[in-house]
Amino acid sequence: MSTSTELKVILREQTGRSASRRLRKSNQIPAILYGKGTEPKALSVDIPEFTKLLKSIAGRKTIIELKSEGADKPALSFLQEVQRDPITDRFLHADFQEIHPEEKFEVEVPVVIKGDAYGVKTQGGILEIATHTVRVRCLAKDLPGAIEVDVTELKTDETVKVGALPALEGVEYRDPVGQAVVACLAGEAPEETPADAAAAAAAAKKKK
Template sequence: MAKEINNLKTITRTEFGKGSARRARREGQVPAVLYGHHTEPRHLLLNALDFAAVLRNHGTNSLLTLEVDGKEQLALPKQIDVHPLTRVIEHTDLLVVKKGEKVVVEIAILVVGEAAPGTLVTTDADFIEIEVEATDIPEDFELSVAGVEAGTQFTAADITLPSGATLISDPETLLVNVIEAPTGDDLGDDEESDEEGESAEDSGKAGE
């Protein structure tokens, strides 16, 4: 759960533009915009290492306690822009939240355990969307398939939510499907079909 509040100091940004953002990143800072609750957007800088550590240890739904101009402000990461090659956090949007307030967030589904022998576990959805108190956000939901037989399906409705949370995703959203694993004979039939098809094509070409 997101009950551990992560403290991060901030610096108010006074320079803007791509050049100033690049300088900030070179100096180990992440440009950020804090907004919400009808407040004026505030442009901030976060310590890149501290922010990355919070995300790594507690996930992208981590509840943050920001020190902004000497005052504390609760916030949630709303969007995190990461460079596709360097994986450096380039920018983040932060949403102002208040204690007791509910927010809508996406929670990852973590499949654990081994299904019954002779089965194949397929994942159809990696997350579900819920509404939950900002101070009670789960890091993920574990979905156990231990010993599950072929023909079993798990939907969003099968996930146990925290007290007071509401499922936003369609309850019938398929998360995990356990099916019979293909056998060697099944694979052999496919290969034979391919070979027969190729032979038919070759015969057709020979007759042209």
Template sequence: MLLEFNAQARTLQGTGASRRLRKSGRVPGVVYGGDKAAQAIDIDHNEIWHKLRQEVFHASILTLKLDGAAESVLLRDVQMHPFKRQILHLDFQRVDAKQAIHLKVPLHFINSEIAPGVKLQGGIVSHVINEVEVKCLPADLPDFIEVDVKDLSAGHSIHLSALVMPKGVEVVAHKGEDPVVVTIVIPRGAASDEAAAAEAPAEKK
């Protein structure tokens, strides 16, 4: 999937210049890293707004088309207005094809409806973690990591260490940590009903 966006070099900087840019429908930003100096840029607000609504745009190598030249970049930061539907500033980092990158990738959970904990025990799938930080070369970066819960029973969990990573991709985690990614829990009301049903025959005796 080709993910590209257009930008132009920004010469005027400062609070006043950025405010005027935003009023004209542009978003100030910066692209940095690699063997080049940081470059101030501005982007069409409407174009980038729709791009940002795509999950894949936040976890992929992007093509920045800057004044006719193309560069590979990662989206590193988005500053939003506290209450308006407005992007205030964007940060992008240049990508070197030969250097490993660190990026958070979304998790996609599959087969929830056929998990024993849901289908047979009336449980609810609880997503504890929705994204995971990975390390890999740019060419190996996945759009998402799949988590299959088809064998998960109520009261059981899948931990970070159990995730199957694509070739060339490794999870970035603190030493000794293995957090829960997803679990299946029984709703309180359902658990109470089951307990009451179990006690009912004993009361009749």
């Protein structure tokens, strides 16, 4: 299996806004676990533990083993969405998607840019990231935490597309092969100001 981490959760019976507010006041986050062919499970997660989890995965797609008291074995999942209060930034809700070791699934995986593009360093270009995630299909054991894209040799007016992403064993890219991931655009030449023109004219006059 790919890199995984554990998280303790509690199965909860009470749902709804009032129950969720009570959970948040007790330093917990309401959450849900859902998956293909299974009934959604209402959960609660300790905020400090959840914060530690987010720091440990650092934005990468990671298998999370949800452990609850009384369960025979942990539920395998990945973090699908985290809702935050737009004003206070406090956690409001977390969604986990359940997966099964023997079944392939599709998921968005982050793109990580590696290296300094030749076009930026030597040609005055600008690196533009067209997409920050790509969709892949794989088994849990093959899930990549991120797709690393080396742009060291990328020149101006060149683009890395999905079809040129690194081949990973057991991983199938599901986005169109022609979809742009990252490009190096030609930088615009700075506009000449009147002062620049006057300085150039003065320099040319001195040479005569």
